[in-house]
Amino acid sequence: MLFINRQLRKHCTCSSPPFLLLSVCFCQVSIDSIPFQPNMAYGTLEVVLVNAKGLHNTDFLSKMDPYVIFTLKTQEKKSTVAKGQGSEPAWNESFLFTVTNDVSELHLKIMDEDTFTADDYVGESTISLEPVFNVGIVPPTAYNVVNKDQEYHGEIKIGLNFSPEPETNSFCSGHYGGVEDYGGWKESTF
Incomplete structure (x- = not known):
């Protein structure tokens, strides 16, 4: 081998x-x-964005239009905008991420969509993925939303499901990160 x-x-x-x-x-x-090492997980991570409450309102004359940007290493996903839902938005959306080597946390940033000016930063949260890698599922759980000074700005409810890639159970299966090998060498196109 x-x-x-x-x-x-x-x-x-x-x-x-x-x-x-x-x-x-x-x-x-x-x-x-x-x-087991959490940074060696491979598979699919489903992130379920449920709702948020107590978000710091960035609009003075009207209700916020919040949305969430999820980042997992280089992958980024954006939720729909919860138009007019203010500091108590509900989304009930799912997002799929491909998990590869060296992933340990999911970062999310909550923004307020504005029409005539740049979108406002509401807050952020970082979620450790070790529990979902160990158990496979973390039911919807409230996570603190903080600003850049780490001040509390509400909470967001997120559920996590992890499906490990079945091919990674045996190194000898012939699949190494999705590249097909023959006798230890990648087949050349020349």
Whole structure:
């Protein structure tokens, strides 16, 4: 078995000496034998945006039109605008994210849509993904919304569901991050 990942090499039981950058191992190593590490999760994360309450109102003459921007590493999703719902908006929307290596938290930013000026910042929250990676589901839970000075600006209710990618249960399955390999080499198009 060809190892590029040092984490797998540590769990190898054979005595093959490592070569320069790669090491060769002839034993069977299963991902299941490696201790759980939250930053090694692969699969699909469903984020359920339920509602918010007690949001700091940024509009003085009318009700806010809030929306949420979710960020998971480089992926970004935006909710619909809760027109005229003010500081107690309800969305009941779901968003899907692809989870790859080295993801530990979901960041969200709440904004107030304005027609003639730039949208106003309402607040933000950061949600640890370790519980959903361990259990698979976190029912809708209230998370504090804070401003840039970490002052409380309300709360937002979010549910999380994680579906691990079934192919990652065995390193020997032939699938390494979606790239199809033949004998350890990617097939060339030349």
